[in-house]
Amino acid sequence: MIDFSWLGVTLLLPLLGAVVAVFLKVPAVAMRVSLGFFAGTLITATAANLTFAGPKLAWLNHFAVDDLAAPMLPVLALLHLLTLLGTAKSRVSPMFCVRLLIAAFVSLAAVTCQTPAILIALLVLGVLVPLWDLMSRGQPVRGYLIHMSFFVALLVTGWQFVGQDIGYGLLLIALLLRGGIVPLHGWLPTLFQGAAYGTAMVFVLPLMEVLAALRLLLPSTPEWMLNAAGVVCLITAVYGGGMAIVQNEVRKFFAHLCLSQTALVMFAVMLHTSNGLTAALCLWISSSLALAGLAFSVRALEARFGPLSLREFHGFYEQVPGLAICFLMTGLASVGFPGTIGFVPMELLISGSVEQGLGVSLTLAIAAMLNGVAIMRAYFALFTGKRPTTSVSLQKTPMERAGIILIALIVFLGGWFSPGMVASRHHTADRLLDRVLVETR
Amino acid sequence: MPVLESFLSTLGLLIVAAPVLLLAVFFGTFLTQRRLQEATIGTLVQGSIGFSLLSAVGAAATMLWHRVAQHPIELGDWVITPHYHLSFEFVLDLLSLSYVMLTLVLCAVIAAFSTRYLHHERGYNRFFVLFALFLLGMVTASLSDTVETLFAGWEMVGLSSVLLIAFFQERPAPPRNGLRVWVVYRICDVALLLAAILMHEINGAGDFDHLVGKSAWPAHDPLLIGPHFTMLGVLFIIAAAGKSALVPFSGWLPRAMEGPTPSSAVFYGALSVHLGAFLLLRVSPVLDSSIWLQVAVVVLGSTTSAFAYLAGRVQTDIKSALAFASLTQVGLIISEIGLGFRYLALLHLLGHACLRTLQFLRAPSLLHDHHQLENAIGSRPREEGVMWEQRLSPKMQLWLYRFSLERGYLDTLLEKFVARPFVALFRGLDELETKWAKLLDGESKAKEAPRDQ
Numbered sequence: 001m002i003d004f005s006w007l008g009v010t011l012l013l014p015l016l017g018a019v020v021a022v023f024l025k026v027p028a029v030a031m032r033v034s035l036g037f038f039a040g041t042l043i044t045a046t047a048a049n050l051t052f053a054g055p056k057l058a059w060l061n062h063f064a065v066d067d068l069a070a071p072m073l074p075v076l077a078l079l080h081l082l083t084l085l086g087t088a089k090s091r092v093s094p095m096f097c098v099r100l101l102i103a104a105f106v107s108l109a110a111v112t113c114q115t116p117a118i119l120i121a122l123l124v125l126g127v128l129v130p131l132w133d134l135m136s137r138g139q140p141v142r143g144y145l146i147h148m149s150f151f152v153a154l155l156v157t158g159w160q161f162v163g164q165d166i167g168y169g170l171l172l173i174a175l176l177l178r179g180g181i182v183p184l185h186g187w188l189p190t191l192f193q194g195a196a197y198g199t200a201m202v203f204v205l206p207l208m209e210v211l212a213a214l215r216l217l218l219p220s221t222p223e224w225m226l227n228a229a230g231v232v233c234l235i236t237a238v239y240g241g242g243m244a245i246v247q248n249e250v251r252k253f254f255a256h257l258c259l260s261q262t263a264l265v266m267f268a269v270m271l272h273t274s275n276g277l278t279a280a281l282c283l284w285i286s287s288s289l290a291l292a293g294l295a296f297s298v299r300a301l302e303a304r305f306g307p308l309s310l311r312e313f314h315g316f317y318e319q320v321p322g323l324a325i326c327f328l329m330t331g332l333a334s335v336g337f338p339g340t341i342g343f344v345p346m347e348l349l350i351s352g353s354v355e356q357g358l359g360v361s362l363t364l365a366i367a368a369m370l371n372g373v374a375i376m377r378a379y380f381a382l383f384t385g386k387r388p389t390t391s392v393s394l395q396k397t398p399m400e401r402a403g404i405i406l407i408a409l410i411v412f413l414g415g416w417f418s419p420g421m422v423a424s425r426h427h428t429a430d431r432l433l434d435r436v437l438v439e440t441r
Numbered sequence: 442m443p444v445l446e447s448f449l450s451t452l453g454l455l456i457v458a459a460p461v462l463l464l465a466v467f468f469g470t471f472l473t474q475r476r477l478q479e480a481t482i483g484t485l486v487q488g489s490i491g492f493s494l495l496s497a498v499g500a501a502a503t504m505l506w507h508r509v510a511q512h513p514i515e516l517g518d519w520v521i522t523p524h525y526h527l528s529f530e531f532v533l534d535l536l537s538l539s540y541v542m543l544t545l546v547l548c549a550v551i552a553a554f555s556t557r558y559l560h561h562e563r564g565y566n567r568f569f570v571l572f573a574l575f576l577l578g579m580v581t582a583s584l585s586d587t588v589e590t591l592f593a594g595w596e597m598v599g600l601s602s603v604l605l606i607a608f609f610q611e612r613p614a615p616p617r618n619g620l621r622v623w624v625v626y627r628i629c630d631v632a633l634l635l636a637a638i639l640m641h642e643i644n645g646a647g648d649f650d651h652l653v654g655k656s657a658w659p660a661h662d663p664l665l666i667g668p669h670f671t672m673l674g675v676l677f678i679i680a681a682a683g684k685s686a687l688v689p690f691s692g693w694l695p696r697a698m699e700g701p702t703p704s705s706a707v708f709y710g711a712l713s714v715h716l717g718a719f720l721l722l723r724v725s726p727v728l729d730s731s732i733w734l735q736v737a738v739v740v741l742g743s744t745t746s747a748f749a750y751l752a753g754r755v756q757t758d759i760k761s762a763l764a765f766a767s768l769t770q771v772g773l774i775i776s777e778i779g780l781g782f783r784y785l786a787l788l789h790l791l792g793h794a795c796l797r798t799l800q801f802l803r804a805p806s807l808l809h810d811h812h813q814l815e816n817a818i819g820s821r822p823r824e825e826g827v828m829w830e831q832r833l834s835p836k837m838q839l840w841l842y843r844f845s846l847e848r849g850y851l852d853t854l855l856e857k858f859v860a861r862p863f864v865a866l867f868r869g870l871d872e873l874e875t876k877w878a879k880l881l882d883g884e885s886k887a888k889e890a891p892r893d894q
Binding site for chain 2: 140141142143146186189190239242243245246247273274275278313315317322325332337338339343344347348350351352354358361362365366369372373376377380383384385386387401405408409412418419422423426
């Protein structure tokens with residue numbers, strides 16, 4: 001009964017928030033109200049996680065907090081809260097808040113959804129939010145539309161043929177496309193350049209393709225398909241890291257970093273071993289939060305200085321040292337620096353891959369290395385160099401300060417509590433694999 | 442005996458706890474936005490180093506008194522699944538205690554020097570935060586008994602080194618050089634990471650005693666040597682080569698001199714540059730498993746030594762000259778390890794680190810003294826003795842000079858055959874990607890995105 005009420009409130013709050021925000025005209029009020037709804041969602045999502053004692057169906061038997069969804073609820077709620085918290089007041093519009101709240105509902109509903117057909121519907125609904133954003137900003141949508149039309153078509157058709165190899169193959173391609181796996185990634189840099197940063201973040205960082213792969217694919221997808229997809233993910237991880245190094249615009253750098261990180265998580269899923277799945281589930285949490293923190297500092301910089309280039313040294317450290325530290329902490333956490341939330345998941349992934357051969361582990365380590373180099377290059381370009389002179393204070397705002405403290409605590413406390421996270425995710429991974437075995441028999 | 446063991450464990454943990462607490466204090470001030478006074482920072486840093494040093498000396502004295510050669514400190518499995526376990530363990534033995542005491546003594550000297558040297562310097566706080574991170578990294582790596590613990594310390598040392606190279610961040614050269622060093626470090630970290638994975642694959646754990654046996658360093662159990670040891674040895678050598686700037690990674694060492702003098706002294710003259718040698722000493726039984734590994738280590742060490750000697754002879758600034766002089770000795774230490782002279786290598790390492798720290802710290806005032814001397818005698822002091830190069834033919838001398846001046850063309854070669862093709866490949870792919878995106882979106886319709894969030 002408790003699970004039912006917490007989950008219900010968690011799903012209702014962002015929806016209710018979206019409805020309220022539609023009627024608000026003043027951006028600052030819309031932001032405050034939305035922040036309230038996001039904070040409430042985070043509290044109820046955390047309560048749903050803490051009171052989780054076993055799967056229990058709710059909401060017309062379609063949604064439930066299970067061991068896969070339980071830790072993801074607060075993570076996703078936090079991710080959306082951070083996204084709004086990192087948005088400058090001068091850039092917020094009521095419709096932006098509405099889109100964020102709808103995106104939060106879609107993510108939270110998807111992660112708790114137990115019915116494949118509804119999950120597919122939610123994935124399709126999620127695609128519409130960035131489209132709405134791109135159109136409202138007068139940005140070209142054709143590329144995004146083409147990719148996402150294919151995604152929807154493959155997803156729906158694949159589901160029609162589920163149970164046959166062709167069905168799983170189509171579903172797999174659809175999810176690789178949604179994850180931006182090379183060469184189906186053309187929409188990702190365009191989205192980050194054209195759409196609002198916040199909208200792009202909440203579409204990419206929840207890694208819904210990982211969820212869909214775990215819910216829809218793992219039970220019965222032929223092994224050779226997963227292996228082939230794993231190879232493509234591996235190539236994408238290296239490609240994304242390499243591309244992130246040579247980018248000259250911050251947004252494209254971030255887009256490629258997301259590409260590489262997503263590919264690493266998807267690769268871990270494709271391993272379909274106990275170690276691999278544990279790594280995937282842990283990385284899903286750590287990558288989402290670390291990249292959300294990284295985006296937080298990038299957006300705070302862009303709110304002050306406009307679109308940023310990585311061609312020259314900007315010297316922002318002296319103006320906003322807190323953001324510099326936040327950028328470095330979260331960037332390093334995303335590549336598995338010791339002591340941070342990403343360390344154990346990355347270790348698990350690389351060690352879990354050794355069954356596939358040392359060459360695979362080497363490739364993963366190279367991808368992590370390239371991401372690390374890209375992050376340090378971006379850090380130096382943004383925060384070192386000659387100080388710009390400004391007539392107004394560019395110190396961080398109270399909201400940004402709260403966000404930085406939250407992120408710092410997550411990065412380091414998350415690292416400290418990694419063992420608990422691994423134990424819980426390992427249990428979930430084994431349960432998922434048991435399901436695989438049962439279905440295979 | 443349990444009392445003695447728990448006493449030693451407590452002392453061992455206190456060595457690590459002090460730098461952890463120091464970093465925690467800095468982290469707390471970051472969260473609460475409090476700015477510490479210079480004097481407070483100095484006191485905190487020196488206090489924590491002093492506390493660690495006292496604990497280390499106490500542990501060493503206790504072990505000597507009770508004739509304990511080795512004391513492992515097991516913190517238990519940190520992460521455990523049926524297929525993987527990650528444990529953080531420390532060990533007190535001759536090697537770890539020697540290196541940790543060297544670290545603490547030199548860091549204490551450098552901390553005392555820096556509080557005056559960097560007085561009123563912009564970035565005083567930043568220097569000491571990074572210095573604290575370096576200290577924790579060095580202490581963790583020195584006392585490590587598992588490859589994961591070593592890796593954690595190793596990475597902290599790398600990060601703090603790079604950020605300190607870029608310390609004078611208003612100029613473009615320090616960050617550029619910092620990035621180059623970071624790239625080399627990351628490449629070598631890949632090797633160490635793979636070595637860790639391979640150790641797990643061989644033994645199911647990353648503990649060094651599973652690799653070399655339970656005996657105290659440098660003794661080892663030859664029965665444990667297995668078929669994967671050669672591969673493991675190669676990975677350790679690559680990791681050590683990057684950290685200690687051995688050939689072909691030597692190009693980063695003079696670039697690292699962009700940082701403030703105290704960090705150059707303690708990092709590249711004394712501690713960080715020896716970390717590769719320390720790693721090879723710790724895993725020396727792995728090297729013993731194959732004559733080819735030993736030969737490779739000797740060749741690597743002597744080549745580095747010869748290269749650094751030649752490059753050092755033509756340097757025109759004192760810090761670069763000292764950096765190459767350090768590298769010459771590091772090369773010799775590596776050769777000694779390859780030849781199996783473990784105690785000699787350890788002694789050489791300890792002595793060299795102390796001497797070089799002194800030289801680096803003395804360097805700025807030495808230049809001042811030289812200028813005074815030249816002013817007093819009215820000319821440059823006469824150079825005495827005949828250099829061996831003068832016996833070579835003029836053509837050979839010229840070639841050797843150019844070779845040394847270009848630092849063996851190592852940077853040029855790496856840039857030409859590794860960095861440039863890599864960048865060209867990905868820039869080409871980026872152009873293709875941009876064209877593809879424009880084709881999909883329709884070029885004419887794209888307009889400048891509003892500065893929205």
